């Protein structure tokens with residue numbers, strides 16, 4: 072019997088390629104950038120499975136090019152790059168990689184909270200350009216976290232993992248939930264206060280976003296939402312760029328209506344709004360949430376196991392249910 076064909080749109084660890092090769096013929100696109108859509112469609116011909124990234128747009132058109140496809144395995148927990156309705160209509164299963172990246176993303180979120188509130192990148196830039204003339208009592212003062220409120224928007228797995236680290240910094244936690252089914256399961260600690268979004272925005276000192284990108288979360292943080300926040304508050308986004316209206320955020324930071332922000336995700340990656348690039352009070356990271364060797368390997372491996380499960384006739388381990 073012919074072995075199933077698998078297309079992988081990026082380089083993945085050798086151990087994961089070997090896992091797939093034990094049962095399938097594997098074709099890996101090894102280009103330095105995202106696979107061009109035309110090439111993706113051409114190479115999908117005759118393939119039963121696709122392992123792809125959040126930078127690959129899996130549209131109805133792409134799915135039509137892969138007439139034999141049985142599974143699209145996204146190497147990401149987010150899946151807003153995939154037309155789920157089109158996949159469902161064509162009988163193609165979609166899977167993602169939850170859980171394995173939760174801790175790495177929560178750690179990165181705290182890195183950004185500390186970087187913004189303690190002005191670490193701003194200080195480093197100043198030092199490197201020779202602008203440090205020595206220790207001074209009032210030099211580059213940031214903001215304490217102790218006894219402040221961390222407001223988590225979206226208490227899915229990652230939101231809950233971020234919240235669970237707050238006690239180590241002496242912060243109290245408040246959370247607001249919007250679309251629990253899409254965010255995934257989580258367990259709220261009884262010490263955390265559940266608030267409505269507006270109340271969370273107006274009472275928190277650090278607001279951290281952990282919602283998936285859906286029509287209802289696009290520009291959830293717009294001018295109106297930002298104006299609800301304290302002027303001494305910080306906004307952190309490690310979810311999806313379009314959840315924040317970057318134009319509105321750049322305006323608020325420029326006008327000092329917020330103390331600062333830290334973003335790991337952007338509306339039109341890899342482009343960053345020029346208004347943000349010129350500001351000192353925003354930390355900008357290039358989508359590093361899950362970027363550790365261990366986590367990225369685990370993500371690729373889980374995607375491969377999803378493919379193997381479906382190709383052998385079973386359900387995927389981590390299906391997207393939306």
Ligand code: DGY
Pocket residue numbers: 125146147148149150172310360361362
């Ligand atoms: C995801 O998995 O959705 C992240 O954005 C990348 O790790």
